[in-house]
Amino acid sequence: xxxxxxxxxxxxxxxxxxxxxxxxxxxxxxxxxxxxxxxxxxxxxxxxxxxxxxxxxxxxxxxxxxxxxxxxxxxxxxxxxxxxxxxxxxxxxxxxxxxxxxxxxxxxxxxxxxxxxxxxxxxxxxxxxxxxxxxxxxxxxxxxxxxxxxxxxxxxxxxxxxxxxxxxxxxxxxxxxxxxxxxxxxxxxxxxxxxxxxxxxxxxxxxxxxxxxxxxxxxxxxxxxxxxxxxxxxxxxxxxxxxxxxxxxxxxxxxxxxxxxxxxxxxxxxxxxxxxxxxxxxxxxxxxxxxxxxxxxxxxxxxxxxxx
Amino acid sequence: xxxxxxxxxxxxxxxxxxxxxxxxxxxxxxxxxxxxxxxxxxxxxxxxxxxxxxxxxxxxxxxxxxxxxxxxxxxxxxxxxxxxxxxxxxxxxxxxxxxxxxxxxxxxxxxxxxxxxxxxxxxxxxxxxxxxxxxxxxxxxxxxxxxxxxxxxxxxxxxxxxxxxxxxxxxxxxxxxxxxxxxxxxxxxxxxxxxxxxxxxxxxxxxxxxxxxxxxxxxxxxxxxxxxxxxxxxxxxxxxxxxxxxxxxxxxxxxxxxxxxxxxxxxxxxxxxxxxxxxxxxxxxxxxxxxxxx
Numbered sequence: 316x317x318x319x320x321x322x323x324x325x326x327x328x329x330x331x332x333x334x335x336x337x338x339x340x341x342x343x344x345x346x347x348x349x350x351x352x353x354x355x356x357x358x359x360x361x362x363x364x365x366x367x368x369x370x371x372x373x374x375x376x377x378x379x380x381x382x383x384x385x386x387x388x389x390x391x392x393x394x395x396x397x398x399x400x401x402x403x404x405x406x407x408x409x410x411x412x413x414x415x416x417x418x419x420x421x422x423x424x425x426x427x428x429x430x431x432x433x434x435x436x437x438x439x440x441x442x443x444x445x446x447x448x449x450x451x452x453x454x455x456x457x458x459x460x461x462x463x464x465x466x467x468x469x470x471x472x473x474x475x476x477x478x479x480x481x482x483x484x485x486x487x488x489x490x491x492x493x494x495x496x497x498x499x500x501x502x503x504x505x506x507x508x509x510x511x512x513x514x515x516x517x518x519x520x521x522x523x524x525x526x527x528x529x530x531x532x533x534x535x536x537x538x539x540x541x542x543x544x545x546x547x548x549x550x551x552x553x554x555x556x557x558x559x560x561x562x563x564x565x566x567x568x569x570x571x572x573x574x575x576x577x578x579x580x581x582x583x584x585x586x587x588x589x590x591x592x593x594x595x596x597x598x599x600x601x602x603x604x605x606x607x608x609x610x611x612x613x614x615x616x617x618x619x620x621x622x623x
Numbered sequence: 624x625x626x627x628x629x630x631x632x633x634x635x636x637x638x639x640x641x642x643x644x645x646x647x648x649x650x651x652x653x654x655x656x657x658x659x660x661x662x663x664x665x666x667x668x669x670x671x672x673x674x675x676x677x678x679x680x681x682x683x684x685x686x687x688x689x690x691x692x693x694x695x696x697x698x699x700x701x702x703x704x705x706x707x708x709x710x711x712x713x714x715x716x717x718x719x720x721x722x723x724x725x726x727x728x729x730x731x732x733x734x735x736x737x738x739x740x741x742x743x744x745x746x747x748x749x750x751x752x753x754x755x756x757x758x759x760x761x762x763x764x765x766x767x768x769x770x771x772x773x774x775x776x777x778x779x780x781x782x783x784x785x786x787x788x789x790x791x792x793x794x795x796x797x798x799x800x801x802x803x804x805x806x807x808x809x810x811x812x813x814x815x816x817x818x819x820x821x822x823x824x825x826x827x828x829x830x831x832x833x834x835x836x837x838x839x840x841x842x843x844x845x846x847x848x849x850x851x852x853x854x855x856x857x858x859x860x861x862x863x864x865x866x867x868x869x870x871x872x873x874x875x876x877x878x879x880x881x882x883x884x885x886x887x888x889x890x891x892x893x894x895x896x897x898x899x900x901x902x903x904x905x906x907x908x909x910x911x912x913x914x915x916x917x
Binding site: 329332333336338339340342343345346347349350352353354355356357358360361363416419420422423428430431432433434435436437438439441442443444445446448449450451452453454456459460461462463464465493496497501504505508525557558561562564565576579580583584589592593596597600603604607608622623 | 630632633636637639640641643644646647648649650651653654657668669670671713716717719720721723725726727728732735736737739740741742743744745746747748749750751752756767768770771777800801802805826829830831832833837848849851852854855856881884885887888891892895898899902903907909910911
């Protein structure tokens, strides 16, 4: 008896636990199978970037041939630059908007006005890019659109923003703002609501002005979500918004908003240059993973909050 | 934090917010007005108009009687309803397993999930995998695509962790197996997270456009978003109007392509507008109330 008790216990008990939980693993099986088949398998198949694609027989290993080809084509360089420009425009220009929106909304207590603003501004987040494009095509239409109505009212010439190379990226930024401003402000609004009301009381007793309350109490409470969101956004800089661009593109401006994702789509699924497209995709994914991981740890270190 | 008294800065902020809200409201309502306008009076409707000019349902009659549109709506509904049920069931059951204490191998599974979350498969490879599984041109490809979202899985785990352990322990002592505990205790107690996450899944499934356009290529498998893109971005007028309707409908001559497009956009928005109140009620109610007392 005493001898059995002194035996090293962990190993058998672990096995026992597993066999006792058989049914649990069975319940987990569909999820694991799903991820392996629909996620891990295609990731594994991305090795095609190092092979020549063959319809019949085995693919031929060619090393970095397709990466060399990629970086010697001027289009790919342009596509990377486009991706970074569009992402950076969105990242910097869209960052302050939800914060200002939350601060503005916070000036209004419960009531019909606040609710109306919220109900209207959260909705676009749930519309598909196809629907948003449909709405915006009408909105920006040179003949009947609201924006050009206003431009004409002030005596200027109507302008077709959607086919103009100098304005199309701004259309992407503006429509993204239109879609996400309200929804993205929720996290800041929640942070504001979480502020202890006693702080306001104390500030008021000390005779603080509205401006002081905002800069000394509200803004410091928004600092952590601000830093977290900004850092984590850097992790997604390789994603300039494929769905959006596919719905705002047209022949006049396509080259101006041609990003890595559209390049992969065009080369791979339309032109059948599978290996080249996969090389581009792998390049994008690897940079993405490095960025997401490093921004996660950076954010965790700075604010205690990471991407997961 | 807010003064009830009227001040000049507050007025300025109020005006700014009102203008912003109108900028979000008018383009959407303008589409509705266009779709419901009488084609004869459409020329009176400006881009800033929010009231239909002479109410008419003719645009919807034409769009909804177009068999191609009908088929696409059916396909989208199938993917959304079946896909959401599958997603919800497997997300919840996985979350239940991963929240069990003493589960051997939980850490490697969580690391596996993080890898899944940060490493996206390539588009070409996803296409080939669907092809190898013979799921191309089958609506099931879109039911399976992104079936279990890791973010929602983690959210679901947080909810299940909040269910009192004693409830489940009691059932286990009474001899109930894990499956029984899951169906009888966890599912009924997770009604609100199921509703919330289900709605996010449903919206994502309904709105999915890029992968649907790749996986479902034949015309009778097209989903509504892909068809709508054909109308909006590619300006495909002949499919939209439908040849049969051209002969059948005498008033077709006066129909305006943009109005038919607007009607299709409205149709694509209907499910979202139906689910939107649930989002407001269960997801954003915390920030809707304002919260802070004077």
